[in-house]
Amino acid sequence: MRADQQFLRFALAGGLAAVANFGSRFVFSLWLPYAAAIVAAYLVGMVVAFVLMRRFVFPSHSRPVQHQVLSFVAVNGLAVVQTLVVSLFLAGWAFPRWGLRDHAEALAHAIGVAVPVLTSFLAHRAVTFR
Numbered sequence: 001m002r003a004d005q006q007f008l009r010f011a012l013a014g015g016l017a018a019v020a021n022f023g024s025r026f027v028f029s030l031w032l033p034y035a036a037a038i039v040a041a042y043l044v045g046m047v048v049a050f051v052l053m054r055r056f057v058f059p060s061h062s063r064p065v066q067h068q069v070l071s072f073v074a075v076n077g078l079a080v081v082q083t084l085v086v087s088l089f090l091a092g093w094a095f096p097r098w099g100l101r102d103h104a105e106a107l108a109h110a111i112g113v114a115v116p117v118l119t120s121f122l123a124h125r126a127v128t129f130r
Contacts, residue, residue, distance in 0.1 A: 006057060006058075006125070007121055009056055009057045010053065010057045010121045010124075011117065011121075013049065013052035013053055013056055013057050014049060014053075014117060014120070014121075016048060016052060017045045017046070017048040017049035017052060018045060018113045018114070020044050020045050020048040021041045021042055021044060021045025021048075021113055022041070022045075022109065022110060022113060023041075024040070024041040024044040024045075025037050025038060025040075025041035025109055026106075028040040028041055034091070034105055035084065035088065038083065038084055038087055038109060038112070039080065039084065042076070042080045042083060045113075046072070046073070046076050049072075049076070050068075050069070050072050053072075053124060053128075053129065054068065054129065057124075057129075058124065058125070058128070058129030061129045061130065062130070063128075063129070063130065068128055068129060071124075071127050071128040072124070072128045075120060075123040075124055075127065075128055076120070078116075078119075078123075079116035079119070079120050082112070082115050082116045082119070083109075083112040083113055083115060083116060084112065085112075086108070086111060086112035086115050087105075087108045087109045087111070087112030088108075089108075090104075090107070090108035090111060090112070091104050091105045091108035091109075095107070095108060
């Protein structure tokens with residue numbers, strides 16, 4: 001599969017996982033603080049992403065599934081840090097200073113989820129599903 005086709009599939013699968021991530025954060029926020037809800041939602045998104053990536057984006061892989069899972073978790077562990085830092089920075093510091101108060105946490109989280117797309121693709125391609 002060509003790299004551009006693979007990235008498009010990655011973006012589509014990641015988009016579905018991001019919807020699961022983003023949507024579940026609202027449910028988790030009913031019981032958890034904002035930061036904890038982001039992390040819990042990220043775990044939901046990670047499960048959806050792994051299944052879709054393994055099946056539709058990187059189908060020809062030679063590593064055992066347990067190695068793929070460990071690498072996937074490691075790559076996404078770095079990505080969740082990116083997501084959390086961006087989300088907390090925007091919602092807690094930048095948006096209030098810019099006067100943006102309506103839906104600030106939702107917008108901050110959406111931007112935070114989008115930030116690690118390219119770095120995650122490159123890492124999964126090189127490490128997780130090689």
